[in-house]
Amino acid sequence: AQKITQTQPGMFVQEKEAVTLDCTYDTSDPSYGLFWYKQPSSGEMIFLIYQGSYDQQNATEGRYSLNFQKARKSANLVISASQLGDSAMYFCAMSQTQGGSEKLVFGKGMKLTVNP
Amino acid sequence: DTGVSQDPRHKITKRGQNVTFRCDPISEHNRLYWYRQTLGQGPEFLTYFQNEAQLEKSRLLSDRFSAERPKGSFSTLEIQRTEQGDSAMYLCASSFSGTSGSRTDTQYFGPGTRLTVL
Numbered sequence: 001a002q003k004i005t006q007t008q009p010g011m012f013v014q015e016k017e018a019v020t021l022d023c024t025y026d027t028s029d030p031s032y033g034l035f036w037y038k039q040p041s042s043g044e045m046i047f048l049i050y051q052g053s054y055d056q057q058n059a060t061e062g063r064y065s066l067n068f069q070k071a072r073k074s075a076n077l078v079i080s081a082s083q084l085g086d087s088a089m090y091f092c093a094m095s096q097t098q099g100g101s102e103k104l105v106f107g108k109g110m111k112l113t114v115n116p
Numbered sequence: 117d118t119g120v121s122q123d124p125r126h127k128i129t130k131r132g133q134n135v136t137f138r139c140d141p142i143s144e145h146n147r148l149y150w151y152r153q154t155l156g157q158g159p160e161f162l163t164y165f166q167n168e169a170q171l172e173k174s175r176l177l178s179d180r181f182s183a184e185r186p187k188g189s190f191s192t193l194e195i196q197r198t199e200q201g202d203s204a205m206y207l208c209a210s211s212f213s214g215t216s217g218s219r220t221d222t223q224y225f226g227p228g229t230r231l232t233v234l
Contacts (some may be wrong), residue, residue, distance in 0.1 A: 004158075035222070043205060045159070045225035062134060086211050102174065103149065106158030 002027045004092050004107035011043075012080050012113045019066070021077040021110055023092035033095040034075040035104065036066065040088040051075060082114045118142070120226035122208050128199055128232045136194045137229045141210030148191050149209040149223060150183055152176065159207055165191060166213065198233045207232050 003026040007078040013019040025034065036048040051059045051066045054104040067076040079086055089111050121140045123165045129135050141148045149168050151159035161182070167188035177183075180198075185191040195202055209223040 037225070042227065043230070044227045045207060045209070047224060049221050049223060052131035065142070070207070103164060103174075104151075104159070105161070109158050 001107045002018065002032070002094055002096065003031070004094055004105055006092055006107035006110050008110045010111040010113065012115060015084060015116050016081055016113055017086075018078060019082055019112065021090050021092075022081070023043070023075045023077065023107060024038075025041045025073050025075060025094050027073075027094065029096060031096075034066070034092045035095070036064070036075075036077045037091045037093060037106075038086075038088045039091060039109070045091070049077065073090070084114050084116060087112060087114045120210050120224055122206075123224040124229060125227060126230050126232075128234065130234050131200060132197055134194065135198060136192055136198045136232065137138075137206055137208075137231075138190060138206030139191045139226060142212075142224060145210035145212045145224075147211045147213050147221070147223075148185055148189070148190070149191050149211075151207040151208055151209065153205040153228070154203075157213050162167055162193075176177050182183070195231075198231075200233045203231055205234045 005024045018114045032053045034051045039045045041097045049061045049064045049070045058068050063080045089109045091106050091109045096102045106116050123138045149164040150162040153159040161174050161179050165185040167184050180196045183193045189219045189230045190205050207228045209225045211221040211223045
């Protein structure tokens, strides 16, 4: 069975600094996708970034990058130049295939607070 | 391009009552998913549809839960004889699947329906 582990319950970062959010995963499938979502207090899950298990390069989307270490089964999210609006819950998730069309398995999430 | 919408946003009901939630996916998306999220946890998968066909149901989906997507567009999730343990945020997501060479079929979520069972 697939499992996502996010062990950091909460983190604090100063505005404009970079921050790394940890995610480790467990699966026996060779093909899978890894996702990060942001959930502000309003409740909506906002897609941030995706990494396929066969992708050779780490994914980047604007200020977000994914540090994918396949051998260690980790998929950490790096947010550069934090902004006050980045304060939210962050969830790591994985799908059974690279496409992500099947169900997503989520971690428990972690709360990021950006201080001015 | 409008996103995924859900209605209602909040629902308060008494134990034993039936409730129904609606989800309207992004118009060109053929897959629709339901998840449940309780306080302090990540979303948990309930069920998903491709067009009108329900392809998978979680064991979390007891007999009191039923989901439909009759015309392959909007979906409804009904909970019969609600229990206090049903109190949660119910999230709907949609994606497009089937394009050859598609890098990812990212699931996009709606704002959720927060259910409180008294």
